[in-house]
Amino acid sequence: MQIKFASYNIHKAVGLDRRRDHERILRILREVDADIIALQEVDRRFGRRMAVLPLDAIHAATDYVPVPLSMKPDSLGWHGNALLVRKGIELIEAAPVPLPVLEPRGAIRADFAVDGRRIRTIGMHLDLSGLRRRHQVRSVLDHCADCDHHVPTVMMGDLNEWSQHGGCLQEFHHGAWKVLSPGRSFPSRRPIARLDRIIVSAEWQVLGTNVHHSPLSATGSDHLPVFASLALPKK
Numbered sequence: 001m002q003i004k005f006a007s008y009n010i011h012k013a014v015g016l017d018r019r020r021d022h023e024r025i026l027r028i029l030r031e032v033d034a035d036i037i038a039l040q041e042v043d044r045r046f047g048r049r050m051a052v053l054p055l056d057a058i059h060a061a062t063d064y065v066p067v068p069l070s071m072k073p074d075s076l077g078w079h080g081n082a083l084l085v086r087k088g089i090e091l092i093e094a095a096p097v098p099l100p101v102l103e104p105r106g107a108i109r110a111d112f113a114v115d116g117r118r119i120r121t122i123g124m125h126l127d128l129s130g131l132r133r134r135h136q137v138r139s140v141l142d143h144c145a146d147c148d149h150h151v152p153t154v155m156m157g158d159l160n161e162w163s164q165h166g167g168c169l170q171e172f173h174h175g176a177w178k179v180l181s182p183g184r185s186f187p188s189r190r191p192i193a194r195l196d197r198i199i200v201s202a203e204w205q206v207l208g209t210n211v212h213h214s215p216l217s218a219t220g221s222d223h224l225p226v227f228a229s230l231a232l233p234k235k
Helices: 022-032 055-061 130-146 167-174
Strands: 002-009 036-040 064-066 082-086 090-097 106-114 117-125 153-158 177-180 196-201 205-211 226-231
Touching: 002 022, 002 117, 002 153, 002 196, 022 055, 036 117, 036 153, 055 064, 082 106, 082 117, 090 117, 090 130, 106 130, 117 130, 130 167, 153 226, 167 177, 177 205, 196 226
Parallel strands: 002 036, 117 153
Antiparallel strands: 002 226, 036 082, 064 082, 090 106, 106 117, 153 196, 177 196, 205 226
């Protein structure tokens, strides 16, 4: 069973040209063509926290369905985090993941059924503070440990971690987690930092990872999308 996972901080759909363009973001998502996508900064930060990707536009322009986790009627995500899943993949359950925060940050979890296997996906956007990032990773790991089912898991998102191996990434070394670094994804025009990561549990075989760098993605947000193609062996 092969699944393509992707993570993308869409910067509230505001590109380097300073235009908010949800159609451009949706075209980029079609380019990436992942099965499960974690998005960050999908809602406006203040007021009604309206989604910057209209629900009807997602349904009309893509093959994705948003996982229902919105905080408010006009929102798409939880503290700006959202998960999109390709139509045909069954959602079993979904929940927000509580994080210790001072600013609006968050994480979300969804369990899916794919070819009869239960898998778990966590999307997250971590703090700018290094110490708080470590606390947040611990909270995510504790949440996974407390879930009723222990299943193949993929975590991904904008970790805001500039270190290649240290910082909050060290928290994953206490378990059987593999931290994937698809490549430099920030800033999008001339990327120098590997802020966007994908972390996988031991069950997954990594077939490949990369950064999606196209003319559209180079201007659509301040981050580039990252992705990983993963496989699960037959039981």
